[in-house]
Amino acid sequence: MAAGVLTGRDTRSASRRRRVLLEHAEAYLFILPAVLLVGAFDVLPSVAAFVMSLTRWGVVYERFAGLDNYRAILDPAGTRFAEFANSLGVTFWYVLLTVPVEMAIALLVAFVLYQGTVGRGMYRAVYFMPYITSVVAAALVFEWIFDSNFGFLNWILSFVGIGSQDWLREPTGVFELIAGGVGIQVPSVLAGPSLALVAVSFFTVWHFIGFQTVIFLAGLTNISREYYEAARIDGAGGRQIFTKITLPLLSPSIFFVFIIATIGAMRAFSQIYVLTNGGPLETTRTVSMLIFRTFFERTSSNGIGIGTAMSFLLVLIVVAITFVQFRVAGRKVFYD
Amino acid sequence: MKSRVLKHGFLLLGAAVMAFPFYWMLTTSFKSFLEAQSYPPTFWPAVWHPENWIEAWNFPNTRWPRSFANTIFVATAVTLGTIVSAVLAAYAFARMEFRGRGVLFSIFLLTIFIPNEATLIPNFVLMSRRYLGWYDTYTAQIVPFLASVFSIFLLRQFFLGVPKELQDAARLDGAGHLRFLWSVALPLVRPALITVALINFLASWNSFLWPLLVTSSPDLRPIQVALLPFSSEAGTQYHLLMAGASFVILPTVAVYLVAQRYFIEGVARSGIRG
Numbered sequence: 001m002a003a004g005v006l007t008g009r010d011t012r013s014a015s016r017r018r019r020v021l022l023e024h025a026e027a028y029l030f031i032l033p034a035v036l037l038v039g040a041f042d043v044l045p046s047v048a049a050f051v052m053s054l055t056r057w058g059v060v061y062e063r064f065a066g067l068d069n070y071r072a073i074l075d076p077a078g079t080r081f082a083e084f085a086n087s088l089g090v091t092f093w094y095v096l097l098t099v100p101v102e103m104a105i106a107l108l109v110a111f112v113l114y115q116g117t118v119g120r121g122m123y124r125a126v127y128f129m130p131y132i133t134s135v136v137a138a139a140l141v142f143e144w145i146f147d148s149n150f151g152f153l154n155w156i157l158s159f160v161g162i163g164s165q166d167w168l169r170e171p172t173g174v175f176e177l178i179a180g181g182v183g184i185q186v187p188s189v190l191a192g193p194s195l196a197l198v199a200v201s202f203f204t205v206w207h208f209i210g211f212q213t214v215i216f217l218a219g220l221t222n223i224s225r226e227y228y229e230a231a232r233i234d235g236a237g238g239r240q241i242f243t244k245i246t247l248p249l250l251s252p253s254i255f256f257v258f259i260i261a262t263i264g265a266m267r268a269f270s271q272i273y274v275l276t277n278g279g280p281l282e283t284t285r286t287v288s289m290l291i292f293r294t295f296f297e298r299t300s301s302n303g304i305g306i307g308t309a310m311s312f313l314l315v316l317i318v319v320a321i322t323f324v325q326f327r328v329a330g331r332k333v334f335y336d
Numbered sequence: 337m338k339s340r341v342l343k344h345g346f347l348l349l350g351a352a353v354m355a356f357p358f359y360w361m362l363t364t365s366f367k368s369f370l371e372a373q374s375y376p377p378t379f380w381p382a383v384w385h386p387e388n389w390i391e392a393w394n395f396p397n398t399r400w401p402r403s404f405a406n407t408i409f410v411a412t413a414v415t416l417g418t419i420v421s422a423v424l425a426a427y428a429f430a431r432m433e434f435r436g437r438g439v440l441f442s443i444f445l446l447t448i449f450i451p452n453e454a455t456l457i458p459n460f461v462l463m464s465r466r467y468l469g470w471y472d473t474y475t476a477q478i479v480p481f482l483a484s485v486f487s488i489f490l491l492r493q494f495f496l497g498v499p500k501e502l503q504d505a506a507r508l509d510g511a512g513h514l515r516f517l518w519s520v521a522l523p524l525v526r527p528a529l530i531t532v533a534l535i536n537f538l539a540s541w542n543s544f545l546w547p548l549l550v551t552s553s554p555d556l557r558p559i560q561v562a563l564l565p566f567s568s569e570a571g572t573q574y575h576l577l578m579a580g581a582s583f584v585i586l587p588t589v590a591v592y593l594v595a596q597r598y599f600i601e602g603v604a605r606s607g608i609r610g
Contacts, residue, residue, distance in 0.1 A: 020433075023432065023433060023434070024433070024434045024435060026432070026512075026513060027428045027432040027433070027434035027437075028434060030424040030425060030427060030428035030432065030513075031424065031425045031428045031429070031440065033420070033421040033424065033425070033482070033483065034421045034422065034424070034425035034444075034483045034488060035425075035440065037421060037479075037480075037482050037483030038443075038444060038447055038483050038485060040462075040480075041455070041459060041462075041479075041480040041483075042447040042450060042455060042485075043443070043447060044458075045454075045455035045458035045459045045462065046447075046450050046454055046455055046458075048458035048461075048462075049454045049455060049457065049458045052457065052458060052461070105350075108346075109347070109350060112343050112346060112347060113347070115343070117343060117344065117347065118344075123347050123351055124600065125593070125596050125600075126351045126354055126355050127350065127351065127354050128596075128599070128600060128603075129354065129355070129358070129589065129592065130354060130357075131603075132538055132588055132589070132592045132599060133542075133585050133588060133589065134541070134542040134544070134560055134584050134585060134588065135542065135544065136542075136544050136560045136563055136564070136584070137560075137563060137580075137581040137584040137585045138357065138581075138585065140563065140567055140577055140578075140580070140581045141357045141358075141360065141361045141578065141581050142357065144360070144361075144364065144574050144577065144578065145357065145360060147574070149373075149375070150372070150373050150374070150375050150377065150574075152360060152377055155375065155376055155377055206353070206354065206357070209354070210354070211603060214600050214603050214604050215603065215604060217604070218604035218605075263451070267451050267452065267453060269453075269545060270544050270545060273545075274564075287453075288453055291453055291457075295457055295460075304457055304461065307457050308454075308457050308458070311451075311453040311454050311456070311457065312454065314451070314453055314454075315450075315451055315453070315454050318451060
């Protein structure tokens with residue numbers, strides 16, 4: 001009897017174990033395609049990138065080079081350093097010219113839309129439309145709008161007394177241009193980002209505002225009405241409600257967009273490649289553009305080694321910035 | 337009242353700026369060469385020239401039908417493949433027990449933070465003859481995109497929302513996971529499925545850098561890459577350039593206008609793709 005119970009339990013647990021094993025096996029089959037693909041084209045290449053950055057590798061692999069590539073990029077006397085530092089400066093300007101502008105406008109639009117207006121869905125659809133259009137084709141349209149001779153932008157600006165500009169081919173810094181317009185000479189350190197970079201940034205802002213607006217609008221819609229009612233009952237005014245309720249409760253969305261937009265801007269490539277190709281005088285050559293160029297310089301026999309080292313440095317810089325954002329801004333984020 | 341006017345004024349002005357490039361593209365594409373180059377510019381074509389579109393379509397050294405076929409083929413394959421791999425993985429992560437589930441899912445999530453720049457060169461090298469030998473093939477344009485962590489993440493959220501009771505009931509009826517997934521879970525997450533399909537199709541339709549890198553024959557290149565030689569050959573014939581840009585942009589705008597809700601909700605729900 002006792003033995004019978006035991007064997008019964010044994011076979012039952014054995015069959016249970018087999019069932020669990022089968023379920024595991026089935027689950028592994030389910031995730032197998034995704035694991036293989038993500039492993040082959042995301043995980044493995046990330047590891048490979050680091051390994052390749054430690055080699056001398058042009059058209060073909062030459063030899064292991066240790067940290068030579070990093071030394072070449074970070075040696076202040078070298079040309080690689082000058083290129084890298086310049087493109088890093090361009091990238092930072094680009095982040096400054098796009099992220100705050102996009103976020104400010106998107107926040108404003110989202111607030112106004114949230115308050116409920118006629119045609120809210122239509123406005124949202126129009127603001128979001130640039131985000132789904134191809135960067136390459138849209139950049140072609142902007143090239144035409146920016147055209148120095150017959151462009152629409154120059155025409156419209158002529159009404160406010162701004163002279164014709166060669167938007168995408170003007171390497172002069174904007175501060176220098178503005179100061180020069182009123183007859184002031186500025187030292188070259190204060191020249192600022194080139195007009196071409198400002199034009200590219202304008203395009204970027206146009207392209208991404210809709211994305212951010214939609215995220216902010218979703219964040220605002222998620223705030224429970226009860227908070228507003230409670231605040232109103234307690235006699236809070238419009239401004240107080242905004243700073244004490246809306247902003248804190250929207251802060252997760254704001255923080256998310258801040259992080260995503262910064263990472264995106266640090267890596268910007270397509271729009272720059274099509275609009276200016278890094279020129280004029282390399283004033284729009286962001287780090288991504290520089291990596292691309294380095295990679296394709298088949299003349300220098302170490303394009304892949306230096307290119308991967310630069311991309312690894314870019315990743316480190318992006319991670320560092322994200323970390324700082326989390327430490328500084330992340331603390332102010334309020335989770336409901 | 338005054339604030340209402342201000343509000344609409346602001347929104348309208350913004351909408352005008354956002355929509356203007358589309359308007360300018362279309363109107364320019366129907367102007368004559370001379371009118372397009374006239375200064376001050378005209379807001380409406382004096383004489384309509386629909387034949388511009390035919391001229392741009394038949395432009396020397398440009399094969400739009402071929403490029404479109406390439407883009408449609410690649411985008412369709414990517415979308416179908418991604419849906420299959422993402423649905424299976426997302427379902428397993430949400431609804432099945434297996435060892436290493438948490439670790440694997442974390443690794444998947446981490447890959448979202450790996451920037452393209454880091455993997456671009458190794459992936460390019462991987463395509464070369466020494467390794468996979470996929471350079472200048474459709475395979476290189478399709479296979480690396482058959483898994484999308486973003487899609488897995490989004491679908492998993494939806495599968496988690498499928499009531500557990502349904503799964504228990506299905507099991508009592510003797511239905512296995514595949515059966516349950518196909519006839520119960522999938523119909524329930526249809527909106528998410530449509531979102532995932534649209535977003536992946538759009539991303540593939542608009543992809544530029546990767547096909548530019550891994551293809552060299554014009555016969556294999558998608559429209560985004562085909563637009564470049566077209567634009568350099570058309571030079572300053574902006575009426576033709578704008579017709580070409582319209583070819584590339586209008587299909588996506590049309591799909592977007594029909595299925596707007598799915599695009600916007602997909603982004604709003606977890607706008608990880610930036």
